[in-house]
Amino acid sequence: MSRFLRRLSMAAGLALLMWAPAAQTSLRVNPLIVNMAPTAQGSSSVVQLTNVTDADLPLEVTVVKRTVVDGAEADVAADDDFIIFPPQMILKPGQTQTLRIQWVNGAVPATSESYYVYVTQIPAPLNPGMSGVKVSYRFGISVHMVPPGAMPNLQVVGVKAAHDKDGKPGFELTVKNAGTAYARMVEHEMTMGAAVHTWSRDDIKKIIGTGFMLPGQQRTFFVPFEGEAPAPSMLSIGYRGAA
Structure with missing residues (x-):
């Protein structure tokens, strides 16, 4: 593991993402930042998801890659770069689920590549005859593929x-x-x-x-x-x- 990647691993436990207060109280995610060294054979890591509510929590997982377009950061779909298991789940109250994130892009990049693995709460359908707005919360897990020797400057x-x-x-x-x-x-x-x-x-x-x-x-x-x-x-x- 490179010196920079070791620093990133130490920093991961200190980093936070800003979510809506209601979302913070529904799902506990650990860790929030994942740093992996890409290899041609693939790399993997795990994240723990815990339902901290008193109701079932249906979730689905998607991946986007963070890129720069015309000088501004933009996200593009990148589900083919990873195998996520399970891609969908229903967490019972108090249940903890291990989410496996496996990078399968193949080629080792020359520079680090950054992604968001989004865990989205699937809103429950409204009862017949009821009106209202269905609310869905999304949690972003930062995933960074950092090749050996890569450093910021x-x-x-x-x-x-x-x-x-x-x-x-x-x-x-x-x-x-x-x-x-x-x-x-x-x-x-x-x-x-x-x-x-x-x-x-x-x-x-x-x-x-x-x-x-x-x-x-x-x-x-x-x-x-x-x-x-x-x-x-x-x-x-x-x-x-x-x-």
């Missing part, structure tokens, strides 16, 4: 003086992941010049959030800052571990 490619919607001064920071593995800005810190100013992981979490980037992806973030916007060459971004 965040580079500052642009800085532009700007103001946010409330008129607060700062600059627009354009960052590119020039590495071979996905990156999360929140796991990095940014330094201006010879430690003239440093944005810690906590600072980045507050002003940017997670800042997820696929290999080759470029994103722009607003950074509050008093003073003249720095030149791109004055800013450096370094990995500092799970935030």
Whole structure:
């Protein structure tokens, strides 16, 4: 297992996805993030799903691949890249089901590939004569296929003086992941010049959030800052571990 993949495995237990409160109370998912090293023979992992309600919970599982289209992240169907078992299930109250996720794409990618495995609650049909809206909740499990030796490499490619919607001064920071593995800005810190100013992981979490980037992806973030916007060459971004 590569050094980066070991770091990802340690970080997985700390990461959270934001779901609707009602969805959080219906299904417990562990882990929320899965990192696997792809092999030509296939790779697999398991996730535990637990029904924490007092009613039966019918579920179905689908897979999408996270890609970049015209500079923006987009999801495309990717059910053929995985075998999911079971693909559908009904969890009894309190029941825990093991969900096996097996990657069967075959070729080992040159860069990491990221997916969402969606576990969707199938809404119960309305009784005859009743009207209303059927509600369905969807849980996203992040699955990342990270080839051996793959690492992120965040580079500052642009800085532009700007103001946010409330008129607060700062600059627009354009960052590119020039590495071979996905990156999360929140796991990095940014330094201006010879430690003239440093944005810690906590600072980045507050002003940017997670800042997820696929290999080759470029994103722009607003950074509050008093003073003249720095030149791109004055800013450096370094990995500092799970935030």
